[in-house]
Amino acid sequence: MSKRPLILVTNDDGITAPGIRALISVMNTIGDVVVVAPDSPQSGMGHAITVNATLYLEKVDIDGKQLEYSCSGTPADCIKLAVREILERKPDICVSGINHGSNSSINVIYSGTMSAALEAGIEGIPAIGFSLLDYNWNANFEHCKPFVETITKQVLEHGLSDGVVLNVNLPNLEKDKIKGVKVCRQAKANWVEEFDKRTNPMGRDYYWLAGKFVNMDNGEDTDEWALANGYVSVVPVQFDLTAHHAIQKLNTWKLN
Amino acid sequence: MSKRPLILVTNDDGITAPGIRALISVMNTIGDVVVVAPDSPQSGMGHAITVNATLYLEKVDIDGKQLEYSCSGTPADCIKLAVREILERKPDICVSGINHGSNSSINVIYSGTMSAALEAGIEGIPAIGFSLLDYNWNANFEHCKPFVETITKQVLEHGLSDGVVLNVNLPNLEKDKIKGVKVCRQAKANWVEEFDKRTNPMGRDYYWLAGKFVNMDNGEDTDEWALANGYVSVVPVQFDLTAHHAIQKLNTWKLN
Structure with missing residues (x-):
């Protein structure tokens, strides 16, 4: 058995997307990589799971460097199948992305990339979703790599609190224009x-x-x-959706 | 113009499901009802939206009592289309359900019913998702109706805090076996x-x-x-997913 960390990699743009290839190349420098990713783009799938259809899983060899499976399901399905059917032990970390396009603020709700990270979090696996603010298929991910490496290593070193996963977004700027990394809250924003x-x-x-x-x-x-303002954003995200602050007020209502 | 509240009704089991028919019958006693619901079951769709496919909307007449549209998209799509393309003004409330099956605890994450309620909340519309703990298509929804009516009227009277929607689940018990309504937090649970x-x-x-x-x-x-324990559960749910309690600790990491 290797002492290197076991790293599960997925995404929502599909297993051949340049973003996941960039992520895999960084992860290969950190640990042993297993890829389980959708066989086709799944953007906007939110936290969908496949309950009324069959799921196919196929071992594929894309660059000969790591174990890879393509899956007919959603990003959340990929995590479930990886944990239950493929991996022999719980991975030390799960990374999802690098998404072609932003998953900042309210986009986290619609994001397949983050849904995979949340699903891993629900399974008790430290997890990070990475996204680059560039929707192009041919986006340049080179400048993302040092940030992806640092953040992944920090999560491996410190772990994450129970129920928390990280949503990391990277600005579409040249490396020397990026000012650093900021821990943030989700901005209040929406789509009109x-x-x-x-x-x-x-x-x-x-x-x-x-x-x-x-x-x-x-x-x-x-x-x-x-x-x-030129920073990489890191938002800790939770899947306990309870609005705890609203409970006291609701208890004054005439519900009974 | 009617002074009765304008009520948008949707679900994720599809526009012909008995659950939404029960919900509509209660809403017709409270206000003016417009139904925009998926043309087929969408369970497990999470917060999916349709970004890479066309959406169809069809005016349908199911029982001649209210304006109804069936939609080829997801529950979240239904809300977006209702607000932008169908309704002349913002509805006073949006109700989703009654779902055939539980959306309690972690199920909120995978739920199309709750995704519609959250989407309405993002649009600034007070919203409630209702679910009955009975997966049968022929489930009996009669005992749900008084609870649905009371909770809906309380939301219309008090409003909901910005960023909060309600997740209501009803036990599958006869009416006189139900002990009352409890405001709760989401239990920590998952699917193995x-x-x-x-x-x-x-x-x-x-x-x-x-x-x-x-x-x-x-x-x-x-x-x-x-x-x-025989209660109807009401969980206030939010779409700011920030784990605020985790920010301080993350700021001690070596991210830069």
């Missing part, structure tokens, strides 16, 4: 959808989801502020 | 998956997701405790 309504050749209307991201939060402790 | 591995007629292996729900939290302030 502007559906693009069209008519198909059969005369039936359909819609494309479009929209504009609106940040309503100028706090300098937010991920949006950090990213806009 | 046991994939059912099979081989298809072409000789290829595939998996069905199966699994056992494991509650690791005996707290009497949890939704699992309330439900197991």
Whole structure:
């Protein structure tokens, strides 16, 4: 048995995406890597799981360097299958990404990348989702690598509190333009959808989801502020969704 | 213009499910109802949105009593389309469900029912997800109705704090066996998956997701405790996922 950490790698852009290839190359310098990732892009899947369909898992060899499986399911499915069907022991860390595009602020809710990290967290595995603020398939991930390495090593060294995973976003800037890493809270922001309504050749209307991201939060402790000001943002994220602060007030209602 | 509240109704089991029909019948006693719900079951969709496919919306008449649209997308898509393309003003409340099956504790993460409620919350609409602990299509929802009515009216009267929606689960008990309503926190629980591995007629292996729900939290302030002891559980849920308590510790790490 190797003493190197066992690292589970996944993403939501699909197993051949340049972002996961960059992530794998960094992880190979840190530990023993097993990749279980979707066979096709899964963006916007949120925390979907496959309950009413079959799941396929296929051993693939993409660059001959590590054990890799492509999966017909969602990012959350990949984690479940990796833990139950593939890995012989619980991995020391799970990393997801590098996503092609932002998962900052409210995007965490819609993110397949972060859903995989949360699923790993639910399994008790320290987990990080990484995203680069560049939606291009041919985005350059080189400048991300030193940050990915440092943050991963820090998580391996310190561990993460029970119920907490990290959401890391990297600005799309050259390496020497990035000012450093900031621990942040999720900014209050949302998408204002502007559906693009069209008519198909059969005369039936359909819609494309479009929209504009609106940040309503100028706090300098937010991920949006950090990213806009040249920092890598690190937000600790939890899957206990209870709004504990609201419980006291609800107890004054006439619910019975 | 009616002075009655405008109520947006959706679900994740599909527009013809008995659960949403029960919910609509209660809402018709409270206000003016518009239904925008998926045209087919979407269970386990988490907070998925449709970003790479077209969306269809069709006006349907199921019982002639209210305006209804079936949508080809996810529960979150339904809310976005309702707000941007269908409703002339922001609804006074959004209710989602009644789900055929539990969305208590960690199930909130995988729940399409709650994803619709969260999406409405992100839009600034007071929102509630309702679920009955009975997975049967022919579940009896009659005993749910008085609780659904009371909780909905309380939300209309008091409003909800910014960023908070309610996750309501109802035990599968006769009306006079239900002890009342309890405001709770999300129990710490998870699913231990046991994939059912099979081989298809072409000789290829595939998996069905199966699994056992494991509650690791005996707290009497949890939704699992309330439900197991005959109460309706009400958990306030938030979409700011920041683990604020973890920030201080992360700031001691060597991230720069």
